[in-house]
Amino acid sequence: MLMIEAVVKPSRLDAIKIALAKMGIVGVTAIECKGFGRQLGHTERYRGAKMDVGFVPKVLLKICVKTVDLQKALNTIVDAAKTGEVGDGKIFVYPVSKVVRIRTGETDEAAI
Ligand SMILES: Nc1ncnc2c1ncn2[C@@H]1O[C@H](COP(=O)(O)OP(=O)(O)OP(=O)(O)O)[C@@H](O)[C@H]1O
Numbered sequence: 001m002l003m004i005e006a007v008v009k010p011s012r013l014d015a016i017k018i019a020l021a022k023m024g025i026v027g028v029t030a031i032e033c034k035g036f037g038r039q040l041g042h043t044e045r046y047r048g049a050k051m052d053v054g055f056v057p058k059v060l061l062k063i064c065v066k067t068v069d070l071q072k073a074l075n076t077i078v079d080a081a082k083t084g085e086v087g088d089g090k091i092f093v094y095p096v097s098k099v100v101r102i103r104t105g106e107t108d109e110a111a112i
């Protein structure tokens with residue numbers, strides 16, 4: 001099992017959500033956040049060469065998937081999140097050692 005953390009543009013959230021639901025993903029956590037990447041936040045807001053670092057609003061999606069579903073989920077997120085502009089986002093993947101579905105007591109892949 002793997003945890004996908006995808007930092008994406010808020011404007012792409014609905015499209016990503018629909019695409020993930022279509023591929024059978026049944027659980028997503030979305031957290032409003034802010035961040036900066038290589039442009040230090042300012043190119044997304046200013047044309048000028050302002051050198052201060054700015055935080056840009058983003059959404060952090062956390063999605064736990066079966067290992068077998070990882071590549072399809074990554075493709076789905078990239079396809080739905082991409083605009084071709086700077087700040088489209090970044091995806092990080094971590095191993096997950098345990099999942100518990102609280103209501104049923106199911107664990108691991110059955111609990112996802
Ligand atoms: N190395 C990193 N570690 C943690 N978060 C990051 C990292 N890089 C980017 N992020 C997060 O992802 C968001 C989007 O990053 P962004 O897409 O601007 O990356 P980038 O490397 O600058 O690529 P691009 O040149 O396409 O803009 C950032 O606002 C930040 O929240």
Ligand SMILES: [Mg+2]
Nearest residue numbers: 037038039087
């Ligand atoms: Mg950037």
